[in-house]
Amino acid sequence: MGLVVSAGQVGAPFDVMSFPEMSMSAVSDALEAARIQYEQHTRACRQCRADSAPCAVAKHLWRLFNKARQNQLRSNGA
Numbered sequence: 001m002g003l004v005v006s007a008g009q010v011g012a013p014f015d016v017m018s019f020p021e022m023s024m025s026a027v028s029d030a031l032e033a034a035r036i037q038y039e040q041h042t043r044a045c046r047q048c049r050a051d052s053a054p055c056a057v058a059k060h061l062w063r064l065f066n067k068a069r070q071n072q073l074r075s076n077g078a
């Protein structure tokens with residue numbers, strides 16, 4: 001699953017993967033989870049707030065969100 005990311009790979013200063021409620025049963029759930037993760041990160045990340053620009057982790061989470069959105073568009077449009 002594309003949402004499962006090792007935090008160590010992107011140098012996350014905290015655990016971005018704690019998401020016990022996440023369900024893989026529907027693509028929209030993955031999309032929502034990706035969006036929430038991104039929002040939670042930008043709120044919690046000191047670097048994102050200080051620079052008012054996304055750090056590497058935020059960019060990574062944003063890419064995951066875009067990927068989930070593309071997956072949903074594909075599944076809806078087909």
Ligand SMILES: [Zn+2]
Pocket residue numbers: 041042045046047048054055056057058
């Ligand atoms: Zn950040």
